[in-house]
Amino acid sequence: MFPKIVIKNFTSRYHSLTKLPTINQLFHNVANKSIKDKDIIPELNCHIQSIKTLKNVTFLDLFDGTSSHPLKLVIDNNMSTHKDILNELKMGQAISLSKWTVVETPKRTQQFELSQNSDSRIEILGKVQEDYPLQSKQKLTVPYLRSIPLLKYKSNYFASLIRFRSLLQSQLIEILTSQDFIMCNPPILTSNDTEGNNETFKTIPKNLNLTVSTQLHLEILAQSLKNVFTISPCFRAEMSDTGRHLAEFWMLELESTNLYKLEDLLDCVKYLIINTAESLLSYKNIDSILPNDNLLPSNTLNKDQIKERWSHVANPDNWKHITYTEAVDILKEHYQNPPTWGESLSSEQEKFLAESYFNKDKGAFVLISQYPTSIKPFYMKQCPANDKVVDCFDMIFPGGMGEVAGGSIREVNIDTLQKAIGPDKTTDLDWYVDLRRLGSLPRGGFGIGMERLIAYLFGLQNVKDAIPFFRVMKDKISF
Ligand SMILES: NC(=O)C[C@H](N)C(=O)O
Secondary structure, three states: OOOOOOOOOOOOOOOOOOOOOOHHHHHHHHHOOOOOOOOEEEEEEEEEEEEEEOOOEEEEEEEOOOOOOOEEEEEEOOOHHHHHHHOOOOOOOEEEEEEEEEEEOOOOOOOEEEEOOOOOEEEEEEOOOOOOHHHOOOOOOHHHHHOOOOOHHHOHHHHHHHHHHHHHHHHHHHHHHOOOOEEOOOOOEEOOOOOOOOOOOEOOOOOOEEOOOOHHHHHHHHHHHOEEEEEEEEEOOOOOOOOOOOOEEEEEEEEEOOOOOHHHHHHHHHHHHHHHHHHHHOOOOHHHHOOOHHHOOOOOOOHHHHHHHHHHHHOHHHEEEEEHHHHHHHHHHHOOOOOOOOOOOOHHHHHHHHHHHOOOOOOOEEEEEOOEHHHOOOOEOEEOOEEEEEOEEEEEEOOOOEEEEEEEEEOOOHHHHHHHHOOOOOOOOHHHHHHHHOOOOOOEEEEEEHHHHHHHHHOOOOHHHHOOOOOOOOOOOOO
């Protein structure tokens, strides 16, 4: 398998890119002593998360989206410079601070607070309306926050989700590039529909589709560059309206001419996810990326529960591999409505395997390989030992997410491929066949649905929350 890799946490050797600090940088700098007790912070722009007014002091919790920990600001109510502004301060306002003093508070959970000196100033830069929705003392829910896209990232939970999405992508890129995978950017506008289902969004001119998968173009790149991958947007015009479907989603797709045996392909996808979970668990700054346990919406996972999920993923014992035929046999024996051999597995049947059959308690990650040729796309390689099945896999996750990845060894035999494409193809795939005439190496690849992966790793129930602005077929896109 892959050699053990060391994931470095990025520490910048470079010049600071912004003059003003972030709250996350302030926490870091106080922790590493580059900012000390009594130092003055020249300027800081942020938002008010909460206000607590006592007789002589007012406490503000400040946030700027870079950390889940709020920064405490202590205002002396009796200091003349701030008397006018005190009554105007409101939750959600954008404010500017200048010349506040760092006071270390080693005995509290928060390492320091900002305290007032005679030069300190606070200014309101952006007011909020009286009915600012996040003011409510009620516990916020995820569906409610989802319904206010202009504001949801001001909530601690959704800001954390975006930070997590960013970290996850950077860890995946680091793991792959450290193993000689080259990040490519295949086109989004294409003449093909890759999967042969034709559930594409048509563009003008009419012969172009928004890509459903960049695989076919990645195969061209892999033929010359060996190991390639992308994280790209993909589009599916299916009418499915579930917590697992989006019309626009992101897919990590990988193609390699070093992966031409099914067992190597399965190991690659499995260890890519296991390595990613390990890298998240050992990431130094993780507690400021994950949501604040005191500000969680109802029915969401707290930090420890999220990390427990990652440990579950990182344990190879929780990964299972069965063939499609074995899956059908298990379902025939243990499930009320089993499939007959040759049919696709339904999402309920997949759920049973990943959530009940293998590990009733916490679920298992199930790789199902060698599906019948008739239910899989034309590009999958016929299994050498059995021409009724193809050398492919689906990766099923627990937690309601179902199929998170799928891939195959690619068919390189021109006759077999042409037969699989058939006479009534809807798009021109001659170039894809011709690729096999140009010094073609055997190869394989897969695609991982980023939003489903994010949803599982963060404990989300709906992929709509795993992407900054969701697009689904049934909803009107109004902004
Ligand atoms: N790159 C892949 O293998 C993904 C595959 N084309 C799919 O869309 O499921």
